Amino acid sequence: MRETDGLIDLRSDTVTxxxxxxxxxxxxxxxxxxxxxxxPTVRQLEELAAARVGKEAALFVPSxxxxxxxxxxxxxxxxxxxxxxxxxxxxxxxxxxxSLLGSVFLHxxxxxxxxxxxxxxxxxxxxxxxxxxxxxxxSLENTHNRCSGAVLPMEYLYAVAEVAKANGVMLHLDGARLxxxxxxxxxxxxxxxxxxxxxxxxxxxGLGAPVGSIVCGERAFxxxxxxxxxxxxxxxxxxGVLASACxxxxxxxxxxxxxxxxxxxxxxEGLADISGVQxxxxxVQTNIVIFGIDPTTGWDAPRLLERLKAEGIxxxxxxxxxxAVTHYGITPRDIDRTLAVLRQILxxxx
Ligand SMILES: *Cc1c(COP(=O)(O)O)cnc(C)c1O
Numbered sequence: 371m372r373e374t375d376g377l378i379d380l381r382s383d384t385v386t387x388x389x390x391x392x393x394x395x396x397x398x399x400x401x402x403x404x405x406x407x408x409x410p411t412v413r414q415l416e417e418l419a420a421a422r423v424g425k426e427a428a429l430f431v432p433s434x435x436x437x438x439x440x441x442x443x444x445x446x447x448x449x450x451x452x453x454x455x456x457x458x459x460x461x462x463x464x465x466x467x468x469s470l471l472g473s474v475f476l477h478x479x480x481x482x483x484x485x486x487x488x489x490x491x492x493x494x495x496x497x498x499x500x501x502x503x504x505x506x507x508x509s510l511e512n513t514h515n516r517c518s519g520a521v522l523p524m525e526y527l528y529a530v531a532e533v534a535k536a537n538g539v540m541l542h543l544d545g546a547r548l549x550x551x552x553x554x555x556x557x558x559x560x561x562x563x564x565x566x567x568x569x570x571x572x573x574x575x576g577l578g579a580p581v582g583s584i585v586c587g588e589r590a591f592x593x594x595x596x597x598x599x600x601x602x603x604x605x606x607x608x609x610g611v612l613a614s615a616c617x618x619x620x621x622x623x624x625x626x627x628x629x630x631x632x633x634x635x636x637x638x639e640g641l642a643d644i645s646g647v648q649x650x651x652x653x654v655q656t657n658i659v660i661f662g663i664d665p666t667t668g669w670d671a672p673r674l675l676e677r678l679k680a681e682g683i684x685x686x687x688x689x690x691x692x693x694a695v696t697h698y699g700i701t702p703r704d705i706d707r708t709l710a711v712l713r714q715i716l717x718x719x720x
Contacts, residue, residue, distance in 0.1 A: 376682055377682050377683075377684060378682060378683045378684065378700065378704045378707065378708055379684045379699065379700075380683070380684060380685050380686075380694035380695055380696065380700065380704075380708065381684045381685060381686040381693075381695065382575075382686065382695050382697075383547075383575045383576040383630070383657060383695045383696070383697040384574055384575055385697070385699065386575075386576070386578040386697045386698055386699055387578070387580070387699075388578065388579065388580050388615050389578060389618065389622070389623070389698075391618050391622060392578070392579060392580070392614075392615035392618045392619070393615075395614040395615060395617065395618045396611050396612075396614050396615050398614075399411045399610040399611050399613070399614035400610060401608035401609075401610035401611060402608065402610070403607050403608065404430070404605070404606055404607060404608070404609045404610070405600075405605040405606070405607060409607075409608065409609055409610045409613070410610065411609075411610030411611075411613045411614050411617070412430050412609050412610050412613040414613070414617060415428075415430055415584070415613040415614075415616050415617050415620075416428040416429065416430055416584070418617060418620060419571075419584045419586060419616075419620065420586050422559055422560070422620060423545075423548070423559050423560050423563040423569050423571070423586045424559075424560030424561075424563055424564060425563065425569065425586040425587050425588070426587070426588050426589045426592070427586070427587065427588070427589045427591075427592035428584050428585060428586040428587075428592065429584065429585045429586075429592050429595050429596060429599060430582060430583075430584055430606075430609060430612075430613055430616075431570075431582070431583050431584065431585060431599055431604050432581060432582065432583070432604050432606065433572075433574075433581075433582075433583055434459075434544075434546045434570070434572045434574070434575075434583045435463075435464050435467070436583065436599070436602060436604050437544075437570035437571075437572070437583040437584065437585050438459070438460055438464060438468070438509075438544055438570065439464075439467055439468060439471065439598075439602060440570075440585050440595050440598045440599050440602065440604070441542055441568045441570055441585050441587075441595070442460075442468050442472070442474065442507060442509065442542060443468065443471060443472045443474070443598045443601075443602075444568075444591060444594050444595045444597075444598045445506060445507050445540055445542065445567070445568065445591075446472055446474045446506045446507060447472075447473075447474075447506075448472075448473040448474075449473075449503055449504055450474050450475070450503060450504050450505075450506040450507075451474065451475035451476070451477045451503040451504065451505050451506065452468065452474060452475070452476060452477065452505075452506065452507045452508075452509050452542070453477045453478075453479060453487075453492065453495055453496070453505060453507070453508045453509065453539075454476055454477070454478055454479075454509045455478070455479060455480070455481035455485070455487050455510075455511065455514075456478050456479065456480050456481055457481040457485075457514065457516040457517055458481070458509065458511050458514075458516075458544065459511060459515055459516070459544060459546065460476070460509060460511075460544060461476055461478055462516060471602075474506075475503045477495055477503070477505065479491050479492065479495055481514070481516075481517060482517075483517060483518075483520075483653065484514075484517060484520050484522075484653075485511065485512070485513070485514030485517035485520035485521075485522055486522060486523075486526050487510075489529055489530065489533060492508060492530060492533050493533050493537075496533075496537045496539055505537070505539055506539065506540060507539060507540045507541070507542050507567075508530060508533075508534050508539055508540075508541055508542070509541075509542040509543070509544060510522060510527070510530065510541070510542070510543055510544070510566075511543075511544040511545075511546070512527075512543060512544075512545055512547075512548065512551045512562065513547040513548075513550045513551045513554070513655070513656045513658070515546070515547070515658065516660075516688060516689075517653075518653045518654055518655075518658050518659065518660040519547070519550065519634070519654065519655060519656035519657055519658030519659075519695075520653065520655060520656075521550075521551045521554045521555055521655045521656060522551070524555065524557060524561070524562070527562065527565050527566075528565055530565070531565035531566075540567040540568070541565055541566045541567050541568075542566060542567060542568050542569075543562075543563065543566040543568070543569040543570070544570065545562070545563070545569050545570060545571040546570075546571060546572040546575060546583075547571075547572070547575055547576065547656065547657075548562060548563070548569065548571040549571065549576070549577065549624050549627060550576060550627050550630075550631070550656040550657055551656070552624075553624065553625065553627040553628050553631065553656075554631060554655050554656050563586070567587060567588075567591075568585065568586065568587040568591065569585075569586045569587070570583055570584060570585045570586065571583065571584060571586075573615070573616040573619045573620070575697075576623070576627050576630055576657055576697055576698070577616075577619035577620070577623045577624065577627075578619055578623050578697070578698055579612070579615040579616045579618070579619040579623075580612065580615055581612050581615075582612050582613065582615075582616045584616075623698070626698065627656075627657070629698070630656075630657040630696040630697055630698070630700075631655070631656050631657055631696075633657075633696040633700055633701075633702065633705050634654050634656065634657045634658065634659050634694075634695075634696045635651070635654060636702065636705045637654075637659050637694060637696065637705050637708065637709065638651035638653075638654035638659050638661075639651050640705065640706075640709040641659070641661050641709065641712070644709070644712060644713050644716060645667075645716065646663060646664045646666075646667035646669070646716040647661050647662075647663065647664070647712070647716070648661060648662035648663065648664055648691075649661035649662070657695055657696045657697065658693065658694075658695050659693070659694045659695070659696075660688050660691050660692070660693050661691060661692055661694075662690070662691045662692075663691075663692070663716075667716055668719045668720050669715075669716065669720055670690075671687055671690055671691055671692045672687065673720055674692060674712075674715065674716075675687060675692065677715055677720075678708075678711065678712070678715070681711045681715075683707070683708050683711055694708070
């Protein structure tokens with residue numbers, strides 16, 4: 371489906387617009403005041419989402435950032451710390467909100483290029499002395515956005531869960547793209563979610579819903595999370611209009627993520643053949659392609675971004691590199707054109 375008249379918009383999978391089926395569901399959604407607990411469509415979504423990831427209960431929230439905040443503010447208190455990777459969305463892209471709002475420290479450990487944090491680093495970082503903050507939570511990201519959409523291996527998740535359990539630390543998953551991981555591994559989402567105390571995921575990325583994320587965990591935790599959401603101003607009233615699109619997303623948009631992954635693979639392999647592009651296509655496992663530009667070409671990422679934009683091809687920056695994200699608005703021909711244009715641009719000087 372062509373969403374962006376003439377443009378090839380690879381900036382993010384958040385540019386996806388609601389499908390016709392979502393629009394219909396939104397128009398016809400049964401609604402009520404969800405803050406009062408009266409919205410049947412939100413309740414249906416929460417039950418469906420909780421079941422899909424094998425947790426007792428769930429809470430619908432406006433965004434992935436609020437999902438991370440609600441999850442981690444509910445699990446922590448003053449003097450606590452959360453271990454995160456230095457490439458995590460929480461550390462790189464959320465304005466330090468957790469520390470600001472919760473008096474909670476971020477204990478930052480380096481991510482490997484595959485999105486993991488080495489187990490020995492995790493083990494060595496956990497602390498609970500009278501003179502230190504207390505490590506409460508380890509937060510992982512799967513798929514890992516800034517690590518080119520890397521999928522964390524299942525053995526790794528279970529090994530981290532062992533470390534967490536042995537040290538009385540809880541485990542949180544920023545699963546903004548949990549279903550991309552599930553499809554890439556061909557492992558059900560509840561298997562991926564199992565080792566985690568709390569899991570959140572987004573409907574508004576590759577699943578194509580206009581708005582919404584969800585926090586999933588034990589029933590008592592979700593009751594507390596409801597207070598946190600209220601505090602953040604994230605309680606929504608007739609939110610069934612939004613939740614209805616998220617239900618359609620869960621029911622119709624998960625399996626097709628494999629198509630996005632195939633397009634990302636096509637793009638990564640094509641890029642690897644272009645002189646001046648720095649990429650290891652083996653790193654591309656899902657729908658995010660991050661690549662560098664050899665400075666001897668005379669080009670750098672920001673200038674290339676502008677030049678591509680002039681050709682109607684939109685990418686984004688990831689640090690000093692370029693990022694392309696595939697989604698249901700992108701076709702194989704779009705990828706061919708992107709590769710052809712890029713090849714041509716890099717043959718010339720800026
Ligand atoms: C997009 C994203 C978020 C935040 O989602 P928003 O809905 O943009 O707030 C959180 N974590 C990861 C890994 C993401 O990719």
